[in-house]
Amino acid sequence: MKKLLITALLGLSTAVSYAEGKTLMIFYSFSGNIEKIAETVKAETGADLVKVEPLQKGLNYAANNYSLGSDLIDRIRRNPNDSKSYPPIEPIKIDFSSYDFVIIGTPLWWSQMAAPMQTFLYNNANELEGKKLG
Numbered sequence: 243m244k245k246l247l248i249t250a251l252l253g254l255s256t257a258v259s260y261a262e263g264k265t266l267m268i269f270y271s272f273s274g275n276i277e278k279i280a281e282t283v284k285a286e287t288g289a290d291l292v293k294v295e296p297l298q299k300g301l302n303y304a305a306n307n308y309s310l311g312s313d314l315i316d317r318i319r320r321n322p323n324d325s326k327s328y329p330p331i332e333p334i335k336i337d338f339s340s341y342d343f344v345i346i347g348t349p350l351w352w353s354q355m356a357a358p359m360q361t362f363l364y365n366n367a368n369e370l371e372g373k374k375l376g
């Protein structure tokens with residue numbers, strides 16, 4: 243019972259501080275599922291939304307049993323410290339200092355975050371340091 247109460251209180255305090263802070267949700271969505279989730283998060287929390295967009299348009303990452311998406315993930319896996327391993331994305335400017343919470347929304351590609359989201363995180367690792375992430 244005591245444990246339940248503590249859990250409930252912790253949940254409540256998280257909800258209260260969550261409501262008081264400003265939230266940014268950065269998301270990537272290839273076929274629209276994560277975009278729907280992001281819209282719901284925005285409606286329920288007032289979060290600002292930023293969408294990660296690959297620089298190269300019109301690619302079908304799901305074609306041929308996900309072969310293109312698989313290749314992109316493989317390149318990152320093999321050389322994660324090389325910026326050339328990451329597929330380029332449209333430039334995004336964010337003033338991270340004005341957000342208390344950052345939510346990352348991404349589909350899984352071969353059990354990893356989708357490659358364009360990995361590019362975003364690689365490019366913005368310093369800016370995200372110390373942030374409360376979800």
Ligand SMILES: Cc1cc2nc3c(=O)[nH]c(=O)nc-3n(C[C@H](O)[C@H](O)[C@H](O)COP(=O)(O)O)c2cc1C
Nearest residue numbers: 271272273274275276304308311349350351352353
């Ligand atoms: C290249 C690629 C690889 C995927 N790999 C996985 C996976 O490993 N596990 C999984 O549950 N779903 C996998 N999926 C399915 C997507 O994660 C799932 O359909 C997701 O809801 C798509 O989100 P989106 O519509 O926002 O792009 C993969 C999809 C693609 C295109």
